[in-house]
Structure formats: C-alpha cells, structure tokens
Amino acid sequence: MPLLRPEEQAKVRDWFAELERPIELLVGLGPEETPRAGSGDVDFGAEMIRVCEGLAELGDRVTYRVEEEPEGFPRFPAVSIRPDGRDVGVRYDGLPWGYELGSLVGGIVEAGREESTLRPDSLAALGEIDRDVALDVFVTPT
Amino acid sequence: MLLAFRCALVSERVAATAIEANEFPKLSQEFGVYAVPRIVVDGEPRWDGAVPEAEFLRRMLAA
Numbered sequence: 330m331p332l333l334r335p336e337e338q339a340k341v342r343d344w345f346a347e348l349e350r351p352i353e354l355l356v357g358l359g360p361e362e363t364p365r366a367g368s369g370d371v372d373f374g375a376e377m378i379r380v381c382e383g384l385a386e387l388g389d390r391v392t393y394r395v396e397e398e399p400e401g402f403p404r405f406p407a408v409s410i411r412p413d414g415r416d417v418g419v420r421y422d423g424l425p426w427g428y429e430l431g432s433l434v435g436g437i438v439e440a441g442r443e444e445s446t447l448r449p450d451s452l453a454a455l456g457e458i459d460r461d462v463a464l465d466v467f468v469t470p471t
Numbered sequence: 472m473l474l475a476f477r478c479a480l481v482s483e484r485v486a487a488t489a490i491e492a493n494e495f496p497k498l499s500q501e502f503g504v505y506a507v508p509r510i511v512v513d514g515e516p517r518w519d520g521a522v523p524e525a526e527f528l529r530r531m532l533a534a
Contacts, residue, residue: 364494373494404495410476418479423491432472432489439473445481451528455482462531464475464487465511467504 332383332430341434345388348441353414354381354393359405373424377406380425384437391437408433412440427470472508474527 333341358374381393398405407422410433419440425433439445445452472489479487492499492507502511506519512534522530 362495362497364496404490404498412480417483418486419476420487421489421491423489423494425489425491429472429489429491432476435473436476439476440480445477447477447481448524451478451524452481454528454532455478455485458482458484458532460484462482462485462534463513464478464485464531465490465502465514466472466475466487467490467492467499467502467507467509467511468472469492469507 332380338387341384342387344434344438345384345391345441348388348390348438349443350412350441351390351392351414352437352441353411354385354391354437355399355409355411355416356381356393356395357397357399357402357405357407357409358395359398359402361405371424374406376424376426377408380430380433381408384434390441410436410440425470429468429470432468474524475510478528478531 356377361373378395385391385393401416404422406424407420409416410419411417419436421433421436475487479485490498492504502509502516508521509519510517512531515534517534518530
C-alpha cells in the first residue's frame with residue numbers, strides 16, 4: 330500500500346520544496362514492546378523504515394538513516410527529526426501511521442524553517458526557561 | 472503535537488517526544504492514557520486534549 334495518495338504526495342512535495350535547511354530522519358531500531366491487541370501482525374521497524382524512505386523520496390532536503398539502538402532512544406522503533414543533522418530533542422516514538430503521519434510531516438516542515446511560527450510572546454517565554462523541560466505527548470493514529 | 476515540536480525546536484531546554492500509545496501499552500498504562508493527546512511534563516501527566524498556543528505554554532511552564 331502506498332504511503333500517501335497521489336494528491337497528498339504532491340502537497341508534501343510542495344512543503345518539502347520549501348524547506349530552508351536539510352532534515353535528517355534518524356530511525357532507531359531495537360527491542361520492541363508487544364503492542365496493544367488489535368495492532369495486527371506488523372513489523373513496526375520495517376514499516377518505520379518504509380515511512381521514512383517514502384518521505385525522503387519526496388524532498389531533496391530530507392534524508393534518513395537507520396541505527397540500531399542509537400543513544401538517547403528509550404523505545405523502538407522511533408525517529409528523531411534533525412535539522413542540519415543536529416539532535417534538537419524532537420522525536421516520534423512508534424510508527425506514525427494514519428493521521429499521525431501528518432505529525433511527522435508537520436515536524437519535518439517545522440524543523441526545516443529558519444524562523445519559528447510560534448507567536449512572539451511564546452518565543453519570549455521559551456527564551457526565559459532556565460531548566461530542562463521534557464514534553465511527552467501520547468497520541469494514537471486515529 | 473506540533474506545538475510541542477515547535478517549542479523543542481526553539482529552545483535547547485525543551486525536548487518533545489510523541490509517543491504512539493497503542494504501540495507502548497505498558498507506558499500508556501503507567502501514565503493512565505485514556506484520551507489523547509495526553510500531555511506529560513517532566514514525567515507527570517498534566518492534561519488531555521489540544522489547547523491554544525498561549526495556554527499550552529502557560530501550562531507547560533507552570534508544571
């Protein structure tokens with residue numbers, strides 16, 4: 330099954346063509362937790378590679394590579410979104426399928442911007458943070 | 472999810488991870504995930520559901 334419908338592919342190509350800096354997708358593979366019943370007989374690691382490979386085909390500035398248990402990855406499979414190849418703390422743990430593929434694409438588009446789309450007051454508040462903050466957002470594909 | 476990613480992209484102090492709840496059921500159970508998005512800040516579940524940007528920042532920084 331193709332990753333995206335032709336019209337979706339065209340849209341993503343347009344977005345990726347606007348990326349202002351290269352984005353590397355680092356796919357981390359390793360021991361996987363048994364998923365919730367109903368997830369079917371899915372090879373999550375292989376699917377993650379297929380997703381990232383498919384996205385990399387849609388833009389010259391998007392690349393991907395695969396590592397076994399890379400440093401800083403607590404769960405597998407996972408993908409780190411890296412502007413200019415740098416780890417900036419943006420990661421997706423698990424397979425971003427269905428609706429959630431949009432989160433990965435959106436993350437790539439955001440990471441590819443030189444200027445944030447956050448509001449000025451948000452940027453000011455973030456500039457004043459004097460401690461580390463870990464945000465974990467639980468999501469589902471539907 | 473994108474708001475969390477945007478915050479991490481702007482601040483070296485912020486790390487943002489999306490976690491697919493169905494794929495990590497033990498972790499989801501640990502954090503009592505029954506609705507999504509469930510936002511966990513520094514290991515503590517804080518709120519469920521999407522909120523506007525200003526409110527997201529306020530809740531994140533108040534945690």
